[in-house]
Amino acid sequence: MNAPSGPGPDSPAVHLGTTAVVTVQDTFALRRSARAVADLLGADGQDAVRLATALSELGRGLLGAGRLTAAFDLLPGPPAGLRVTLAWRGGHRLPAEALEASARLLSTHHEHGGGDGLVRVEQRLGHGPDPDPELVGRACDLLGAHTDGSALEDSRAQTRDLIAALEHTRAQREELRRLNSELEETNRGVLALYSELSEELEETNRGVVALYAELDEKSQQLREASEAKSRFWANVSHELRTPVNAVVGLAELLRADTEAPPEERCRQLSLIADSGRTLLALVDELLDVAKAESGTLDPLWAPLDLRAVLAHLDGTLRGLARPGVALRIGPAPELPEPLIGDETMLVRILRNLLSNALKFTEHGSVELTAAIEADRDGGPFLVLTVTDTGVGIPADQHERVFEEFYQVKGAHQRGRRGTGLGLPYARRLTEILGGTLRLDSAPGRGSALTVRLPARPAPPAGARRGVLVAVDDDPVFRDVLRPLLHEIAERVVEVHDGAAALAAVRDTRPDGIVLDLHLGDVDGDRILADLRADPALRQIPVVILTSASLTAADRARLSHARAVLPKSGLSAGRIAAALSAPRPAAPRRPPSPEEGS
Template structure:
């Protein structure tokens, strides 16, 4: 009698593929579409072996496996879990699990796994089997971690290598479109730009899908208003639909919570993909979006989204296949409608990532309805930020921008585009030059401050990550916080996280467009710490004052610093003690001493604070004194840190040379 195998998988395509392979090898195979159906069939049919997908709606594979092992009717049936590579790290290693096979699997491995389990079936559940399973799982985890690291590197490099020339092509066509052209030339350039943008879109789709499969794209969990992602989707999609004379309507059923917690951007992306697909295959009629409550418990709701079109429809035997990458209804659809078939595949991966499910109902010649169900938290009404005044939008003032970029072509694009908007641009060829330019702007009196740094990531000598870290370290001494925006062709989530971890404020992917940069900068500029030379001490030390005291001799200044700073910690402790004990005369004496030390080495802000404390002590009124002492300690610490950096002497000599030049 043939070995009976039960396959439990919500992907009909995957299940049918496995059944075909196993039936060819002589096995008898049945299919269950989800975990609940799988439990029922296992109890009824008592198969010899069960293949169990891990990610399924309602009841996932791990939960189903646990129930199978607890049920006396099915506890002895070997179960083969089918996790993806990224799930291996989280798999339990207890004796209840028999075996696993990582998706995507080689057909020969599938058949060999069945042969191995069937031949060893009599030993299933033994201690040796359990030990072998744990060893196999540990080894596979190590191998997959190495493979995932390699995959991440390949994705990052592929993203960079593809996007960099595309950025240059699209950027140069933008510049060319801003010149005097004949109508014929204008048409040629606009066609080139359209083709470049189409290619960029395809590259982005492939890279994003690869990231989803590799588990490199995560989800945000933030409060949002449901109408917002819907409105943003409509802003993009309605013009496309109007070009074909198609209307788009949206309906939120009564009872649908308006304020949710979850990933609004991913929701918008799924809706946009489904609407784009509907527009592509609909020649007349309308497209409708409807949202209903599927289930609701306490502070959680499961929403059912429907996207209905009046398009060509999908044959029944192709309805599961269209959710696979690079698949369309048939080859004629690809020729007629274009595209690579990535939108639905990406949507399916995102919906799964959100813990939901997606499917389609369709009738040839009448249209299709795409359904997806996902969960969100329910929150009180989202408090919206006060609207920004119109004068503050779109970079109200002309900015002084430092652009760190090693590519001459990208430098030309950035400089030309930003100057056209009225901004001043300084170029740095690598991270080291960027740090030097930033330092110069903060230390030299007649150098204008930069408002913003656009930082490429991949540069020679010093990359953008190290340059950003160096600037943030210098700000600990100099004060302030300049906005740094990553400007890179590395489009993966891992690189985005690296940029933020290094101290960058935001991240834009090449090719960078002014409109995208505007959108990224708007919230940053509104909350940015304003730095002006009148309000903030650019550096804690004024070299002009320090050198004047020592007769413009840097060597004498070095000796004075070494001598002066040794006594500062003890003087600060004595000042703090006098303040704590309420001794005005003690405060006056110690503040006077610190005022002199700081004045001698150029710590003018610290000197001025000490002067205020001295006056308070002299007048016998210490009200507010403790806060001033804290401020003095902070400022003196900045002075000490400044002089502990060995580069101070070189900077002093550069300042000296500049003044004598």
């Protein structure tokens, strides 16, 4: 018999051979052949015995059946399987006890009809790949050499199988005893841990209760965020569509009406330009709010000329006042020396507050006053108050108007376009500068918005600090930084790596620290955290220098620093102003969108 090639994963069954079963000796030989072929093709020893025993029971039960044959087929895998089919002709019936015995050992399939019958058993050959062609060929040879056997030989073979099964059972019993011993030891350990785990579980349950409360709060925030998103699309799509429609419509009109008078064409072009400027202003406002909320907006501290700021606002906003509405700005308070601040951010705060007041004031006045006041601890504050005689805001809407895209509903909104971004943007910028923005308003008596900012005096021209510590691992940048620091300090201590920075700070107790963010093994944010944790070093002002773009998470870790400055465009004045700046306020929870502008 030629050996067939081994089966592949998608191959049909491979026929190994067929033997006739006529006499009792043939049943003995069938049992031995099945055991030998199963062993050869990789079946487990116990599985081979089960197959052989099942075929022996079926063969004895079918003795006397006409033309009884046993066909062996290799089923492709993985895992591969060995299938044996006993088929016969005539009206012989397979005894129920033989079928039941086989079914207890293996999956057994029985068919009978029209006077013929077959019974099929299958045995898996393991979990590995299919047997190779050489083994398949040897299995075919084994079946081809099918020989009769005696009852004595079969009895001896069954005795050997029984002895092997008993040995296997005894080994399993010993293993079970060992496992029971280990289980008892484990149980003792479990009982010892039970009380500890119970206590930890009780503590965890208390934490879960607190977590549920926090989750409820987060769920509310998510609902507010979802509402904010809806408001965002509703408001922004409307505000963007209006100038875009104007641009498109006027452009189409210009293209279609080629014979329009020059004056009319100029008027239409002017309207297109106005709509484009409106669109650009809206996009700029959206981008500014996004920067502020993402934490990527840093103040650029420098001496602040408050008189110049107020004069600029007066010149740019006076034309927005309605007829019959007086705009009064200033004067600036008398200051012995300039203040530290970010002029651009301050102008944006006040412009938003003033333009919002002018929009909703139909008669009366809009006024901006500035003063220096002391808080309860005696620290000076710059207080800027915008008051108007407009429609006013109900008390239950005072916090909502500081939510993005929210606008107080009412007849006063008709004909007044807005995104609902002005007040939240002003409040966020105020907080970035370390201050607060408060609203006092009631319907029919106008509104008052008060900005309070720390009034840090700018260092006098020529004023110098005693000692500065500069931490940077780049020798080239240290050469750039050194002359700038010597302009503002009597002594500069340079540290080349983060590991030595804290020791140098403790030794010198400097008047300020200029710290590179990205060092070697110990980065700037780690040094900043150590400074914040040490009560003796916590009050030393720190300015971070970096050339990298920072995420909101990065900036949250650096909140202890007075300022984060880019390495490009540094000057001695900017570093001095940053060291004198107030420490930024902790970021507040982002408001949910809805708000008056």
